[in-house]
Amino acid sequence: MEEFDFIVIGAGSAGCVLADRLSADGRNKVLVLEAGGSDRKFFIKMPIGYGKLFYDEKVNWKYETEPVDGLAGRTSYWPRGRVIGGSSSINAMCYVRGLPSDFNDWRDMGNPGWGWQDVLPYFKRSETFVDRDGNSHGGGPLYVSDVYRDMHPLKEHYKAAAREMGLPVSDSMIDDPEGIGFYQINTKNGVRCSAADAFLRPAMKRGNVKLESNAEVTRVLLDGKMATGVEYVQGGVRFKAAARREVIVSGGAINSPKLLQLSGVGPSDLLRKHGIEVVLDQKNVGANLQDHLGISYFYRATVPTLNNQLTPWWGKLLLGMRYVLTRSGPLSLSVNQGGGFVKSDEKQKRPNLQLYFNPISYRTETSGERRLMHPDPYPGFIMSFQPCRPSSRGHLEIRSGNPVDKPAIHPNYLSTNQDIEDVIAGGRLIQRMAGTPTIQKLVKAAEGPDVSTMNDEEIVQDFRERSGSIFHPVSTCMMGPDPQSSVVDSKLRVHGLERLRIVDASVFPTVTSGNTNAPTIMVGQKAAEEILSGC
Structure with a gap:
C-alpha cells in the first residue's frame, strides 16, 4: 500500500x-x-460550451432530488462536476465572493477566523483580475475577467431600467457587490479558467x-x-x-x-x-x-438579442470561427451577463435578492441539453431572481451500503415563511423592473407565465411549479x-x-x-x- x-x-x-x-x-x-x-474537452474550455455539459454523464454526476412538497411534488435536477476541476469545469463561471455580511454571519455562529476581514486575504490570494481594458491586477493563479465590453448591447437597457427603479449600479460586483452590475467570469484570454x-x-x-x-x-x-x-x-x-x-x-x-x-x-x-x-x-x-432556488421570466424583444446571432446555422458558424481564431465573441462569455444583489425594499438591512439578466432566451426544460447555442427562433431575453439566504434546511442520506448508488437528496425547499416572503419580494421586484419605461419599450410580449399580472399567491404558485436549483448545495x-x-x-x-x-x-x-x-x-x-x- x-x-x-x-x-x-x-x-x-x-x-x-x-x-x-x-x-x-x-x-x-x-x-x-x-x-x-x-477536463481537456473543447466544450469545457469554450465558456458557452457549459450548456453541452449540463446533462453530459461523462463529466457530470447528474443528481436528482426526491420529490419536494414545496415544488408542487417535483424533483430538482442538480448537475455536479464529475471531472478534473469538479464543478468549476462545468459551471457558468460567475465569480462572486458573496456579501461581507455572509462571512460575519459564519463568525458569529461560533466560528472564529471566518469573518469578512479574516477571509478576504484568502480570496485575494487566488485572484488575478483582468479589467475592462485588459490590464491585470493581483498575483493569483485564478483569472477573473471583466468582459463588460464584450457583452451584448442589451446590457444598456438593463442598466437604464435599474436607474429608473432607483437601484444602485455597481461597476464591480466583486469589490462593490450591492447593486445592479455585470458578472466577472473565470476566463483567461477567452478560455475557461477552472x-x-x-x-x-x-x-x-x-x-x-x-x-x-x-x-x-x-x-x-x-x-x-x-x-x-x-x-x-x-x-x-x-x-x-x-x-x-x-x-x-x-x-x-x-x-x-x-x-x-x-x-x-x-x-x-x-x-x-x-x-x-x-x-x-x-x-x-x-x-x-441548503441551496439557492431561482426562477426565470421569458420575453420576446423588440430589438435584436443574442438569439439573432445564434439561431441561424450561419450565425453559429461565424461565431464559431471567430472563437476558434480569436477566442472572442459571444462564445467566449457566459450567458449570465447582467445581474446584481439588491434589496427588495427599504426595510432590508442588506441585499436579499440576486438577479440575472441574459440577452438570450432558450428553453430550460430537462431535455438532455441546456440549449445555450440553440436559442428561441425570435429575439428574446430572460430576467431571473433568486432569494439570497434561504432559511429552509434539508438533508441527504445513502440509499444502501453500495458506493455506486446515488444518495437520496431531500432539499426541503420553501419550508419556512421567510422563504415564501422572499419569493414574493422577488416576484414583485421583477414586476417593477418589467414595468420601467426602458423594459416596456424592450418587451414585445411575455413568453410563458407573465409575472406582471400575478398577485402574491400566483407568484408563489408559479415559483413552486417552475423554479429550479441554481446549483449551490x-x-x-x-x-x-x-x-x-x-x-x-x-x-x-x-x-x-x-x-x-x-x-x-x-x-x-x-x-x-x-x-x-x-x-x-x-x-x-x-x-x-x-x-x-x-x-
Whole structure:
C-alpha cells in the first residue's frame, strides 16, 4: 500500500487548491483522487460550451432530488462536476465572493477566523483580475475577467431600467457587490479558467503530487477514531492508500457526506439500516442542506438579442470561427451577463435578492441539453431572481451500503415563511423592473407565465411549479463549535475523529448570498493555511 503525507479526495474547486498549496514546498507527498476523467474537452474550455455539459454523464454526476412538497411534488435536477476541476469545469463561471455580511454571519455562529476581514486575504490570494481594458491586477493563479465590453448591447437597457427603479449600479460586483452590475467570469484570454487550470496543473509539475483520475473512493479507512487512509476503485480494481498526516475529503456537498456515511460516520440508525458498522454516531452528516432556488421570466424583444446571432446555422458558424481564431465573441462569455444583489425594499438591512439578466432566451426544460447555442427562433431575453439566504434546511442520506448508488437528496425547499416572503419580494421586484419605461419599450410580449399580472399567491404558485436549483448545495458537513449541531470545527477537523478534515462547500455554516464557487476556493486556501501551520 503506497503512502502519502496527505490524501485529497476530489479534484474539484477546493481539492485543486489543496493539491497546490500542500505540495508547494516540495516536502509533502500528496495524492489526489478524482472520480471523473480528463477536463481537456473543447466544450469545457469554450465558456458557452457549459450548456453541452449540463446533462453530459461523462463529466457530470447528474443528481436528482426526491420529490419536494414545496415544488408542487417535483424533483430538482442538480448537475455536479464529475471531472478534473469538479464543478468549476462545468459551471457558468460567475465569480462572486458573496456579501461581507455572509462571512460575519459564519463568525458569529461560533466560528472564529471566518469573518469578512479574516477571509478576504484568502480570496485575494487566488485572484488575478483582468479589467475592462485588459490590464491585470493581483498575483493569483485564478483569472477573473471583466468582459463588460464584450457583452451584448442589451446590457444598456438593463442598466437604464435599474436607474429608473432607483437601484444602485455597481461597476464591480466583486469589490462593490450591492447593486445592479455585470458578472466577472473565470476566463483567461477567452478560455475557461477552472480550479484545475489555476491550481492543479501547476501542482502536477512538481514531483510530489500524484493524481489518480477515474478513481472513486469507496470509504475512508479508520483505525478506531483515526483516519489512516482510503480505499478506492479504479478500472474495476480495488486499491488502498495510506496517509501519514491527514485524509482530506473534498468531494462537495453531496459526495462528502455520502462518503462519511459509507465509512461509518453518520446517523447510527441510518448506518445500521444499511449494514454499515458505526464508527461515530454523527447525526449532522448529511443534515443542514441548503441551496439557492431561482426562477426565470421569458420575453420576446423588440430589438435584436443574442438569439439573432445564434439561431441561424450561419450565425453559429461565424461565431464559431471567430472563437476558434480569436477566442472572442459571444462564445467566449457566459450567458449570465447582467445581474446584481439588491434589496427588495427599504426595510432590508442588506441585499436579499440576486438577479440575472441574459440577452438570450432558450428553453430550460430537462431535455438532455441546456440549449445555450440553440436559442428561441425570435429575439428574446430572460430576467431571473433568486432569494439570497434561504432559511429552509434539508438533508441527504445513502440509499444502501453500495458506493455506486446515488444518495437520496431531500432539499426541503420553501419550508419556512421567510422563504415564501422572499419569493414574493422577488416576484414583485421583477414586476417593477418589467414595468420601467426602458423594459416596456424592450418587451414585445411575455413568453410563458407573465409575472406582471400575478398577485402574491400566483407568484408563489408559479415559483413552486417552475423554479429550479441554481446549483449551490452547501452545509451538509456544517462547520460549528458544537458536535451536537455541526460536523467540523473552525479548523475544518471532523469532531470526534483524528487526522480527518473536510474542505469544500459542505462545511459552509450557511449558504452565501450568491454563487458558491469563489467561496469554496477561499475555503480551500484557508484550510491549506491551517494544515500547513499544524492546526
